[in-house]
Amino acid sequence: MIAGVVTIAKMKDKKDALLLLGCPQVPVQTGIALYLMHGLRKHGVVPVVAGNPAARMLIEVSDPLHHYVGEMIDLDTCIADLAEKRRVFSYYIVFVHNDAGVSYAATVQAITGKTVVALVYGEHFQEVAGTINFPCEKVTAKAVHNPMPMKKKIDEVLPWLVSNL
Amino acid sequence: MACIESLKYDIILQGASFVECREYVKAHCSEFVTVNPGFKIFEKAIIGVPPILIGFDGDTITFPFTKPCYGTYLLRTENPDEAARIRSIKK
Numbered sequence: 001m002i003a004g005v006v007t008i009a010k011m012k013d014k015k016d017a018l019l020l021l022g023c024p025q026v027p028v029q030t031g032i033a034l035y036l037m038h039g040l041r042k043h044g045v046v047p048v049v050a051g052n053p054a055a056r057m058l059i060e061v062s063d064p065l066h067h068y069v070g071e072m073i074d075l076d077t078c079i080a081d082l083a084e085k086r087r088v089f090s091y092y093i094v095f096v097h098n099d100a101g102v103s104y105a106a107t108v109q110a111i112t113g114k115t116v117v118a119l120v121y122g123e124h125f126q127e128v129a130g131t132i133n134f135p136c137e138k139v140t141a142k143a144v145h146n147p148m149p150m151k152k153k154i155d156e157v158l159p160w161l162v163s164n165l
Numbered sequence: 166m167a168c169i170e171s172l173k174y175d176i177i178l179q180g181a182s183f184v185e186c187r188e189y190v191k192a193h194c195s196e197f198v199t200v201n202p203g204f205k206i207f208e209k210a211i212i213g214v215p216p217i218l219i220g221f222d223g224d225t226i227t228f229p230f231t232k233p234c235y236g237t238y239l240l241r242t243e244n245p246d247e248a249a250r251i252r253s254i255k256k
Contacts, residue, residue: 022233051233079203080209080210082203083210099180099182099236100212100234101233103183103213106213106214106215107202107203107210110202110203111201111203131182133214134214
Protein backbone atom coordinates (compact mmCIF):
# COMPACT_ATOMS: atom_id res chain seq x y z
CA MET A 1 0.00 0.00 0.00
CA ILE A 2 1.32 3.43 -0.88
CA ALA A 3 0.55 5.43 2.24
CA GLY A 4 0.76 8.83 0.56
CA VAL A 5 -1.84 7.94 -2.08
CA VAL A 6 -4.28 6.73 0.57
CA THR A 7 -3.84 9.91 2.57
CA ILE A 8 -4.53 12.16 -0.41
CA ALA A 9 -7.61 10.13 -1.33
CA LYS A 10 -8.94 10.43 2.21
CA MET A 11 -8.26 14.15 2.26
CA LYS A 12 -10.35 14.61 -0.89
CA ASP A 13 -13.28 12.85 0.77
CA LYS A 14 -13.08 14.93 3.91
CA LYS A 15 -15.80 17.54 4.28
CA ASP A 16 -15.30 20.84 5.99
CA ALA A 17 -17.55 23.67 7.09
CA LEU A 18 -16.77 27.36 7.36
CA LEU A 19 -18.33 28.91 10.45
CA LEU A 20 -18.20 32.66 9.97
CA LEU A 21 -18.74 34.27 13.35
CA GLY A 22 -20.23 37.68 13.96
CA CYS A 23 -19.37 40.23 16.61
CA PRO A 24 -19.37 38.33 19.93
CA GLN A 25 -21.59 40.86 21.69
CA VAL A 26 -24.52 38.39 21.88
CA PRO A 27 -23.66 35.91 24.66
CA VAL A 28 -24.90 32.72 22.95
CA GLN A 29 -22.58 32.93 19.95
CA THR A 30 -19.56 31.10 21.36
CA GLY A 31 -21.61 28.37 23.05
CA ILE A 32 -23.72 27.79 19.95
CA ALA A 33 -20.62 27.76 17.74
CA LEU A 34 -18.96 25.10 19.90
CA TYR A 35 -22.15 23.02 20.03
CA LEU A 36 -22.46 23.23 16.25
CA MET A 37 -18.80 22.21 15.84
CA HIS A 38 -19.47 19.21 18.09
CA GLY A 39 -22.42 18.24 15.87
CA LEU A 40 -20.44 18.71 12.67
CA ARG A 41 -17.60 16.55 14.02
CA LYS A 42 -20.11 13.79 14.80
CA HIS A 43 -21.10 13.90 11.12
CA GLY A 44 -17.47 13.74 10.03
CA VAL A 45 -17.26 17.41 9.04
CA VAL A 46 -14.23 19.45 10.09
CA PRO A 47 -15.23 22.93 11.32
CA VAL A 48 -13.10 25.92 10.31
CA VAL A 49 -13.80 29.17 12.14
CA ALA A 50 -13.45 32.70 10.77
CA GLY A 51 -14.10 35.73 12.91
CA ASN A 52 -12.66 38.91 14.30
CA PRO A 53 -9.92 38.58 16.95
CA ALA A 54 -12.33 38.75 19.91
CA ALA A 55 -14.69 36.12 18.47
CA ARG A 56 -11.77 33.79 17.71
CA MET A 57 -10.21 34.32 21.13
CA LEU A 58 -13.47 33.35 22.86
CA ILE A 59 -13.41 30.07 20.94
CA GLU A 60 -9.71 29.56 21.64
CA VAL A 61 -10.18 30.07 25.38
CA SER A 62 -13.28 27.85 25.47
CA ASP A 63 -11.70 25.01 23.47
CA PRO A 64 -7.95 25.29 24.16
CA LEU A 65 -7.13 21.77 23.00
CA HIS A 66 -9.23 22.14 19.84
CA HIS A 67 -11.48 19.20 20.64
CA TYR A 68 -14.14 20.81 18.49
CA VAL A 69 -12.66 23.68 16.52
CA GLY A 70 -10.28 23.04 13.64
CA GLU A 71 -8.37 25.80 11.92
CA MET A 72 -9.15 29.40 12.84
CA ILE A 73 -8.68 32.18 10.32
CA ASP A 74 -8.89 35.95 10.26
CA LEU A 75 -12.17 37.29 8.90
CA ASP A 76 -10.66 39.58 6.26
CA THR A 77 -8.23 36.89 5.12
CA CYS A 78 -11.11 34.44 4.86
CA ILE A 79 -13.23 36.74 2.68
CA ALA A 80 -10.24 37.57 0.48
CA ASP A 81 -9.42 33.87 0.06
CA LEU A 82 -13.03 33.04 -0.86
CA ALA A 83 -13.17 35.95 -3.31
CA GLU A 84 -9.89 34.89 -4.97
CA LYS A 85 -11.05 31.23 -5.01
CA ARG A 86 -8.02 30.20 -2.98
CA ARG A 87 -10.27 28.30 -0.59
CA VAL A 88 -13.55 26.44 -0.89
CA PHE A 89 -15.54 24.66 1.79
CA SER A 90 -18.22 21.98 1.73
CA TYR A 91 -20.61 24.07 3.86
CA TYR A 92 -20.93 27.76 4.69
CA ILE A 93 -22.59 28.74 7.98
CA VAL A 94 -22.80 32.40 8.96
CA PHE A 95 -23.73 33.68 12.43
CA VAL A 96 -26.09 36.63 12.06
CA HIS A 97 -27.49 38.92 14.72
CA ASN A 98 -27.19 42.34 13.07
CA ASP A 99 -26.94 44.10 9.71
CA ALA A 100 -23.23 43.36 9.46
CA GLY A 101 -23.97 39.64 9.79
CA VAL A 102 -26.47 39.90 6.93
CA SER A 103 -23.82 41.67 4.84
CA TYR A 104 -21.27 38.93 5.50
CA ALA A 105 -23.81 36.20 4.67
CA ALA A 106 -24.70 37.99 1.41
CA THR A 107 -21.02 38.35 0.59
CA VAL A 108 -20.25 34.67 1.15
CA GLN A 109 -23.28 33.66 -0.93
CA ALA A 110 -22.35 36.03 -3.77
CA ILE A 111 -18.68 35.10 -4.00
CA THR A 112 -19.09 31.33 -3.57
CA GLY A 113 -22.41 30.87 -5.38
CA LYS A 114 -23.19 28.19 -2.79
CA THR A 115 -26.13 27.88 -0.44
CA VAL A 116 -25.34 29.67 2.79
CA VAL A 117 -26.89 28.72 6.10
CA ALA A 118 -27.60 31.81 8.22
CA LEU A 119 -28.03 31.19 11.93
CA VAL A 120 -30.10 34.22 12.92
CA TYR A 121 -30.39 34.86 16.64
CA GLY A 122 -30.44 37.72 19.13
CA GLU A 123 -33.11 40.02 20.48
CA HIS A 124 -34.25 41.25 17.04
CA PHE A 125 -33.86 37.97 15.14
CA GLN A 126 -37.14 38.26 13.21
CA GLU A 127 -36.41 41.80 12.06
CA VAL A 128 -32.87 40.84 11.04
CA ALA A 129 -34.04 37.66 9.29
CA GLY A 130 -36.58 39.77 7.37
CA THR A 131 -33.78 41.78 5.76
CA ILE A 132 -32.24 38.65 4.20
CA ASN A 133 -33.51 38.76 0.62
CA PHE A 134 -30.87 36.65 -1.12
CA PRO A 135 -30.81 32.84 -1.57
CA CYS A 136 -30.10 31.47 1.88
CA GLU A 137 -31.24 28.83 4.37
CA LYS A 138 -32.32 30.66 7.52
CA VAL A 139 -32.25 28.99 10.92
CA THR A 140 -33.81 31.43 13.37
CA ALA A 141 -34.33 31.52 17.13
CA LYS A 142 -34.72 34.14 19.82
CA ALA A 143 -31.48 33.23 21.58
CA VAL A 144 -29.66 35.96 23.47
CA HIS A 145 -28.48 34.61 26.83
CA ASN A 146 -30.08 31.17 26.69
CA PRO A 147 -28.69 29.03 23.88
CA MET A 148 -31.37 26.31 24.10
CA PRO A 149 -33.77 27.67 21.43
CA MET A 150 -30.94 27.72 18.86
CA LYS A 151 -29.53 24.40 20.11
CA LYS A 152 -32.92 22.78 19.43
CA LYS A 153 -33.02 24.27 15.93
CA ILE A 154 -29.50 22.99 15.22
CA ASP A 155 -30.48 19.52 16.42
CA GLU A 156 -33.39 19.62 13.96
CA VAL A 157 -31.55 20.92 10.89
CA LEU A 158 -28.00 19.55 11.15
CA PRO A 159 -28.73 16.05 9.77
CA TRP A 160 -30.56 17.67 6.84
CA LEU A 161 -27.79 20.21 6.34
CA VAL A 162 -24.94 17.70 6.12
CA SER A 163 -26.85 15.40 3.78
CA ASN A 164 -28.53 17.93 1.48
CA LEU A 165 -26.22 20.91 0.98
CA MET B 166 -1.66 51.49 -0.90
CA ALA B 167 -3.06 52.41 2.49
CA CYS B 168 -5.49 50.20 4.37
CA ILE B 169 -8.95 51.70 4.77
CA GLU B 170 -8.69 52.47 8.47
CA SER B 171 -5.49 54.46 7.97
CA LEU B 172 -7.03 56.65 5.25
CA LYS B 173 -8.28 60.17 5.83
CA TYR B 174 -11.99 59.78 5.24
CA ASP B 175 -15.35 61.37 5.99
CA ILE B 176 -18.20 59.28 7.37
CA ILE B 177 -21.26 60.00 5.25
CA LEU B 178 -23.62 57.40 6.78
CA GLN B 179 -23.24 55.28 9.89
CA GLY B 180 -25.22 52.13 10.71
CA ALA B 181 -26.63 52.29 7.21
CA SER B 182 -28.34 49.57 5.19
CA PHE B 183 -27.03 48.75 1.73
CA VAL B 184 -30.22 50.14 0.24
CA GLU B 185 -29.52 53.47 1.97
CA CYS B 186 -25.90 53.38 0.75
CA ARG B 187 -27.04 52.72 -2.83
CA GLU B 188 -29.62 55.48 -2.71
CA TYR B 189 -27.11 57.98 -1.34
CA VAL B 190 -24.51 57.16 -4.01
CA LYS B 191 -27.10 57.38 -6.81
CA ALA B 192 -28.43 60.70 -5.53
CA HIS B 193 -25.20 62.46 -4.57
CA CYS B 194 -22.31 61.15 -6.69
CA SER B 195 -21.71 62.41 -10.21
CA GLU B 196 -20.88 58.90 -11.43
CA PHE B 197 -20.92 55.40 -9.98
CA VAL B 198 -20.02 51.80 -10.77
CA THR B 199 -21.64 48.60 -9.58
CA VAL B 200 -19.42 45.92 -8.05
CA ASN B 201 -19.96 42.51 -6.49
CA PRO B 202 -19.06 41.56 -2.93
CA GLY B 203 -15.39 40.57 -2.80
CA PHE B 204 -14.35 43.37 -5.19
CA LYS B 205 -11.15 44.85 -3.83
CA ILE B 206 -11.03 48.49 -2.82
CA PHE B 207 -7.94 49.78 -1.05
CA GLU B 208 -6.74 46.15 -1.17
CA LYS B 209 -9.66 44.97 0.95
CA ALA B 210 -12.49 42.73 -0.29
CA ILE B 211 -15.71 44.71 -0.08
CA ILE B 212 -18.49 43.27 2.07
CA GLY B 213 -22.15 43.77 1.32
CA VAL B 214 -25.48 42.92 -0.16
CA PRO B 215 -25.30 43.19 -3.96
CA PRO B 216 -25.56 45.32 -6.00
CA ILE B 217 -22.90 47.45 -4.29
CA LEU B 218 -22.40 50.94 -5.64
CA ILE B 219 -19.12 52.86 -5.54
CA GLY B 220 -19.51 56.54 -6.29
CA PHE B 221 -17.07 59.06 -7.80
CA ASP B 222 -16.78 62.82 -7.83
CA GLY B 223 -13.54 63.46 -9.64
CA ASP B 224 -10.87 61.76 -7.51
CA THR B 225 -13.18 61.36 -4.52
CA ILE B 226 -14.54 57.85 -3.89
CA THR B 227 -17.69 57.07 -1.89
CA PHE B 228 -17.99 53.44 -0.82
CA PRO B 229 -19.55 51.20 1.88
CA PHE B 230 -17.37 49.65 4.57
CA THR B 231 -18.68 46.99 6.97
CA LYS B 232 -17.24 46.07 10.36
CA PRO B 233 -18.69 43.07 12.25
CA CYS B 234 -19.36 44.94 15.50
CA TYR B 235 -20.25 48.35 14.13
CA GLY B 236 -22.29 47.69 11.00
CA THR B 237 -21.97 49.49 7.70
CA TYR B 238 -20.52 52.93 7.08
CA LEU B 239 -20.59 54.91 3.88
CA LEU B 240 -17.16 56.53 3.61
CA ARG B 241 -15.77 59.22 1.32
CA THR B 242 -12.09 59.72 0.63
CA GLU B 243 -9.97 61.38 -2.03
CA ASN B 244 -7.55 59.05 -3.78
CA PRO B 245 -6.69 59.63 -7.44
CA ASP B 246 -4.82 56.33 -7.87
CA GLU B 247 -7.61 54.15 -6.49
CA ALA B 248 -10.28 56.09 -8.36
CA ALA B 249 -8.36 55.59 -11.62
CA ARG B 250 -7.79 51.90 -10.88
CA ILE B 251 -11.47 51.21 -10.21
CA ARG B 252 -12.61 53.21 -13.24
CA SER B 253 -10.19 51.31 -15.49
CA ILE B 254 -11.43 47.93 -14.21
CA LYS B 255 -15.10 48.82 -14.50
CA LYS B 256 -14.93 50.46 -17.97
